[in-house]
Structure formats: C-alpha cells, structure tokens
Amino acid sequence: EVQLLESGGGLIQPGGSLRLSCIASGFTFNNYAMSWVRQAPGKGLEWVSAISARGDFTYYSDSVKGRFTISRDNSKNTLYLQMTGLRAGDTAVYHCAKFSRTVVVISPITHWGQGTLVAVSS
Amino acid sequence: DIQMTQSPSSLSASIGDRVTIACRASQDISIYLAWYQLKPGKVPELLISAASTSQSGVPSRFSGSGSGTDFTLTISSLQPEDVATYYCQNYKGAPLTFGGGTKVEIK
Numbered sequence: 615e616v617q618l619l620e621s622g623g624g625l626i627q628p629g630g631s632l633r634l635s636c637i638a639s640g641f642t643f644n645n646y647a648m649s650w651v652r653q654a655p656g657k658g659l660e661w662v663s664a665i666s667a668r669g670d671f672t673y674y675s676d677s678v679k680g681r682f683t684i685s686r687d688n689s690k691n692t693l694y695l696q697m698t699g700l701r702a703g704d705t706a707v708y709h710c711a712k713f714s715r716t717v718v719v720i721s722p723i724t725h726w727g728q729g730t731l732v733a734v735s736s
Numbered sequence: 737d738i739q740m741t742q743s744p745s746s747l748s749a750s751i752g753d754r755v756t757i758a759c760r761a762s763q764d765i766s767i768y769l770a771w772y773q774l775k776p777g778k779v780p781e782l783l784i785s786a787a788s789t790s791q792s793g794v795p796s797r798f799s800g801s802g803s804g805t806d807f808t809l810t811i812s813s814l815q816p817e818d819v820a821t822y823y824c825q826n827y828k829g830a831p832l833t834f835g836g837g838t839k840v841e842i843k
Binding site: 649658659660661664673674675676709714718719720721722723724725726727728729 | 737768770772774779780782785786791821823825827828829830831832833834835836837
C-alpha cells in the first residue's frame with residue numbers, strides 16, 4: 615500500500631523559512647516522479663512543484679518560483695520542499711503526491727498524502 | 737500557461753440524477769486530463785486519467801470524456817457518497833494546473 619507521510623508544517627512568521635518532508639513507503643520511490651500540491655483554507659487545489667524520479671528535472675508554479683526548492687533523497691525515500699520568503703498567501707495544507715511514472719509530464723498524480731499545515735502569520 | 741476552467745462551481749442534484757461537470761482547457765492538452773474527487777477530511781482520489789480511463793475500484797457510474805480542450809465528468813446516477821468537490825487537472829506539461837473545482841451536493 616502506498617503511504618506518503620508529510621511533516622514539517624507549523625506556524626511561521628512572514629519572511630520566514632520552513633522545510634517540509636514526505637516519507638514514502640509501499641512502492642519503489644526512485645521509480646516515480648513526485649510533487650507538492652497545496653490547498654489554502656476554503657480554496658481549491660493548487661499545484662506547487664514537482665520533481666522527476668532521479669531528481670534531474672524540477673518544476674515550479676509561478677507563485678513559488680525563486681522562493682521554494684523541491685528535492686529528494688532516494689536513499690531515504692524522502693521528498694522535501696524548502697520554503698523561503700514565506701507570505702500569508704502561502705498558508706495552506708501541503709500535500710505530497712506521487713505520479714504514475716518517472717517523469718512529471720504526461721503522468722497523472724495517483725496518490726496523495728494527508729498533508730501538513732503551514733500557517734504564515736505574524 | 738494552460739488555464740483550466742470548470743463549470744459549474746457548485747451544483748445540487750437529487751439522488752439518482754445524472755450529473756455533468758465540464759472542464760475547458762485554454763489550449764489543446766490532447767487527452768492529458770485527470771479528474772479527482774475530494775471529500776472533507778480525506779485525501780484527493782484519482783477517478784479518471786487520460787480523459788476517459790477509470791481507475792481501478794472507481795464505481796462505474798463515474799465516466800469521463802473529451803479531448804483537446806473540452807472535457808466532461810459524468811456521474812450517471814448520483815449517490816449520497818458522491819458528495820464531494822471534483823477537480824480536473826491538466827498534466828500535459830508544467831505548470832500542472834487544476835480547475836477551480838465543482839462542489840456537488842444532494843438536493
């Protein structure tokens with residue numbers, strides 16, 4: 615069974631930094647591209663970032679480009695999201711998600727984690 | 737960037753009704769369209785990929801159609817457990833944009 619367990623969320627002041635982690639199990643982690651998707655309170659789903667299976671290709675939404683960095687450690691079955699320059703608009707539940715293939719494009723997201731809440735407020 | 741527009745944003749229907757949700761892409765995405773179901777307190781569930789391919793375990797009352805820019809998710813006979821918000825997503829290329837969502841309720 616695919617399991618994705620996020621951690622690292624919390625309350626952070628505007629301008630601060632936070633690193634989210636996602637530990638994966640139940641599948642061969644280094645065979646699949648991974649992603650972060652967020653949902654702000656009362657809002658819809660927003661794709662944030664994605665990374666290929668080997669980590670050689672990364673993608674970002676315009677809203678986080680230059681502030682967030684996605685990475686992965688395949689030896690630890692772990693996905694990361696380093697967030698800097700946090701803003702109130704980044705407040706959301708951040709979900710870790712698994713693609714169906716090694717690549718990000720033309721590959722649907724098939725599994726999601728429960729998410730971790732990031733609250734940006736002074 | 738490809739924009740995804742869903743309609744309606746919400747709907748209320750009776751048990752047993754046929755429900756249709758539309759999703760339009762701002763440019764041709766071929767069949768690289770997925771539909772997700774999101775229930776409160778739950779993680780999103782992939783219902784349909786490649787515009788019309790149902791995932792294993794998804795009830796047969798859910799179906800998808802379309803290609804290019806216009807897509808549809810149909811629930812052939814609405815059931816109480818279908819109360820949820822439904823999202824379409826383009827996965828032809830980054831950014832992997834979602835539609836705004838359609839909230840489905842029981843009348």
